Amino acid sequence: MGSAAAGVAMTGAPLATLPAGFHVPAEEDHHERTFMQWPVNRRVHPDDVFLDMTQQTIADVANPIAQFEPVTMLAHADDHAGARVKLASNVELLYVPTEDLWCRDAGPLFAKGRDGSPAASHIRFNGWGEKQVNTLDSQIAAEVARHLGSALSRRPVVSLCA
Secondary structure, eight states: OOOOOSSEEEOSSOOOOOOTTEEOOOTTSOOSOEEEEOOOOTTTOOOHHHHHHHHHHHHHHHHHHTTTSOEEEEEOGGGHHHHHHHSOTTEEEEEOOOSSSOHHHHSOEEEEETTSOEEEEEEEEOHHHHTSOOTTGGGHHHHHHHHHTOOEEEEEEEEOOO
């Protein structure tokens, strides 16, 4: 497990510390699963052809990864049938509503304990300074942590990726 977010800004408070014995693995370290988001929001992707191409590109990334490790695609249940057409059968679909595809920014950041147990933390996603709709995407880390049965540590860091 591991993920890193680029372009973060402090909100003035020190970073929350991880529980004793936990560390965030490097992004290139072995991890158990890849989480991805299925883009669907028409305000973000108003052009039908571009949205279809974007979804196909996401599938083209997810499908080969799923040959080597589990992939979980986050999507609203209403979007599962359309996603399944493009996704390999071994890509898991999980009911977590999304707007855009940036799981690196909206998803949880995982830490690992000495015994291998995961802990999830959350870099507050704000749609790149409220430039993009993020009503659902800002809830993704909490929803994934809830699904995994993991507590979510909210960190005083805001994602400012542009």
